[in-house]
Amino acid sequence: MRSNPALRAASPQDRIHPALRSFADECRETVMRILAYVGALALIGLIIFTAANPLTDAAISAATTPGDRPAWSVATHSHPAFAVSQIDLPGAVASTEILRHPDGGRKDVLRWAAPGQAPAVEIELYRLGDEAHGVPDAAADLAARIGAERAESAQPAGLIDSKFGPVTLFDLAGPSTRCLGFFRRIDDAALRISGWTCQGDSLPQRRAAAACMLDRLVLLTAGGDAALADTFAHAELRRQGCTPAPGQAARADWVFGAQNPRLRGAF
Numbered sequence: 001m002r003s004n005p006a007l008r009a010a011s012p013q014d015r016i017h018p019a020l021r022s023f024a025d026e027c028r029e030t031v032m033r034i035l036a037y038v039g040a041l042a043l044i045g046l047i048i049f050t051a052a053n054p055l056t057d058a059a060i061s062a063a064t065t066p067g068d069r070p071a072w073s074v075a076t077h078s079h080p081a082f083a084v085s086q087i088d089l090p091g092a093v094a095s096t097e098i099l100r101h102p103d104g105g106r107k108d109v110l111r112w113a114a115p116g117q118a119p120a121v122e123i124e125l126y127r128l129g130d131e132a133h134g135v136p137d138a139a140a141d142l143a144a145r146i147g148a149e150r151a152e153s154a155q156p157a158g159l160i161d162s163k164f165g166p167v168t169l170f171d172l173a174g175p176s177t178r179c180l181g182f183f184r185r186i187d188d189a190a191l192r193i194s195g196w197t198c199q200g201d202s203l204p205q206r207r208a209a210a211a212c213m214l215d216r217l218v219l220l221t222a223g224g225d226a227a228l229a230d231t232f233a234h235a236e237l238r239r240q241g242c243t244p245a246p247g248q249a250a251r252a253d254w255v256f257g258a259q260n261p262r263l264r265g266a267f
């Protein structure tokens with residue numbers, strides 16, 4: 001039996017019944033229309049969501065800028081790294097607060113205050129992280145921390161010697177109290193030591209109180225920071241004690257004196 005040459009030449013698609021081919025074309029067109037409809041609905045929904053949601057592109061961009069990143073937070077599970085072995089402030093209650101920054105900074109803040117009163121003594125040990133580029137200068141930082149009611153500004157008040165080296169002093173004078181701020185930066189350990197004391201009725205007494213507190217400042221744990229451990233190890237070798245040697249309290253030169261130096265002679 002011979003096959004029809006016309007049937008052999010026809011493609012498989014030509015053998016499909018026209019009705020079935022028409023149905024397949026309609027299904028394909030229907031699916032395409034449905035996809036286009038769903039896509040249009042999704043686009044409309046996205047436009048409505050963006051308009052109604054407060055997290056617009058501008059808000060998202062602002063939320064991710066470095067200035068609006070989460071700043072300092074209380075580290076409740078961190079252990080204190082520093083302590084003052086003794087503080088001469090009867091009736092004061094000691095407290096320690098540890099703050100951490102997402103960019104690596106850490107602050108150990110030690111305070112002494114009578115119940116219900118503002119701290120009379122505070123010392124902050126700030127280990128700098130990547131956020132350090134925005135740290136204010138020492139005077140502005142001390143004035144802000146002690147509060148406008150106790151000191152509107154911090155004025156230079158000379159230097160004192162300490163086991164950490166020369167420490168810059170600031171007069172923090174308020175309407176009803178007068179305190180003495182101090183500041184020392186140690187670059188080798190990326191450390192800032194600052195704070196204030198309101199002990200004493202005169203500037204020499206407050207200077208002695210600040211020097212004594214720094215002398216009694218000890219490191220409890222370095223947390224693997226070799227530079228910090230080395231700084232305190234060398235500082236302990238320079239500890240002088242809080243009782244000055246005979247005649248030492250009365251000696252003050254142009255570097256460590258409370259007043260500006262007096263130059264002899266005339267130009």
